[in-house]
Amino acid sequence: MEQPDTLPYPFVAQGVILLQARINGEWGVTLPQRNGAFFHFCLEGCAYVSAEGQPDVRLEAGDIMLVAQGAPHVVTHKVGGHTLPVQAFLSQVNGKISPARDATSIVCGFFGPDSGLLLTALENLPSFVHLEACNSVPIAENLKQLREELRRSEFGSQHMIRHLLSTIFIYILREWEKLRDESVNALSLAQRRQVAIALACIHERPFYRWTLEGLAMEAGLSRTMFAQLFSTSVGEPPHAYLTRFRMGLATQMLKDTEESISEIARRIGYSSQYSFSKAFKQVRGLTPGQVRGQRSAARAL
Incomplete structure (x- = not known):
């Protein structure tokens, strides 16, 4: 893609x-x-x-x-x-x-x-x-x-x-x-920076087809070590964070741009509008069309 x-x-x-x-x-x-x-x-x-x-x-x-x-x-x-x-x-x-x-x-x-x-x-x-x-x-x-x-x-x-x-x-x-x-040890600092590297990758390229292995490689950790450290530090697994982050971006684009839902799906890394809409509904509780409809209704007031 x-x-x-x-x-x-x-x-x-x-x-x-x-x-x-x-x-x-x-x-x-x-x-x-x-x-x-x-x-x-x-x-x-x-x-x-x-x-x-x-x-x-x-x-x-x-x-x-x-x-x-x-x-x-x-x-x-x-x-x-x-x-x-x-x-x-x-x-x-x-x-x-x-x-x-x-x-x-x-x-x-x-x-x-x-x-x-x-x-x-x-x-x-x-x-x-x-x-x-x-x-x-x-x-x-x-x-x-x-x-x-x-x-x-x-x-x-x-x-x-x-x-x-x-x-x-x-x-x-x-x-x-x-x-x-000044009050944390060198190991915890290094771990925070490794997680920060992975977060930066997600934030800078949310549209990329990130895998657990790919993010672990960017952080310089094994797959297992990275998954454990990320979940402990961030509070959720890497894939869950990536999905939630993408849906936040999609929500803003639905509200602030005129781009079609299919184009927004592509821009945040989904190969089809169907897979994007399904993931969006699971995370946000509404469909992309409903979010866009809310914007149209607000403008009409």
């Missing part, structure tokens, strides 16, 4: 901007539990992130807070400050720019799980990850570019914003791995 050379998205994490504003005075927002990961990027001024059972964290200019499991929390101008539910807060504040010198500029967003997000990586992170501005030059550079894109309304900016958010997410995971490396 002919394999496609590229896919239309950077399938790592689908990021969306929930809020961008320059706020002065008393303000606060309550964010509920959600399946995925919140992030808060403080551009200037300061903000506080608080959650039950967690120490309050002060974000300075350039800091990022990742709420890895989407836990409920609040973001405020001061600890214990009054907050509004997220929708009410967005209607009042989103997009507003205060001219005050002591205002806080903040970007809040969310990484959703449907675009091939490495959920096991999130599960291994603490609930709250605070990265200070000086920790990572790549993160700082990408955040600077993100800030510039958010100021624009040019064609292509939204695509660039999504790409930057995916890149920033990767760097956040890398930075946390660096911090964790």
Whole structure:
């Protein structure tokens, strides 16, 4: 079967901007539990992130807070400050720019799980990850570019914003791995990297006809050792992860593109629309046609 050379998205994490504003005075927002990961990027001024059972964290200019499991929390101008539910807060504040010198500029967003997000990586992170501005030059550079894109309304900016958010997410995971490396032994590090190699192969070429032997070879392990290590580290066998990942990609393509179901099947590695549709229904609980129909119905509203 002919394999496609590229896919239309950077399938790592689908990021969306929930809020961008320059706020002065008393303000606060309550964010509920959600399946995925919140992030808060403080551009200037300061903000506080608080959650039950967690120490309050002060974000300075350039800091990022990742709420890895989407836990409920609040973001405020001061600890214990009054907050509004997220929708009410967005209607009042989103997009507003205060001219005050002591205002806080903040970007809040969310990484959703449907675009091939490495959920096991999130599960291994603490609930709250605070990265200070000086920790990572790549993160700082990408955040600077993100800030510039958010100021624009040019064609292509939204695509660039999504790409930057995916890149920033990767760097956040890398930075946390660096911090964790100091407390793990050489063997566990090597094993994590071998699994990471296999995951990278799946993420970069999900359309390829991966076999257990092929992934094990890429990781530099025997078939049996690789299968055991992958299942232990990721929480499911390689083939199950590959299938679930592919279906996440297919779901996004069904929602975001006009490509036919048969073309989507081909692009993610299936030789027939029937085999793709059968696998999709098993994983997602709906047929590809039903997912596309939901999009059409939503557009008609």
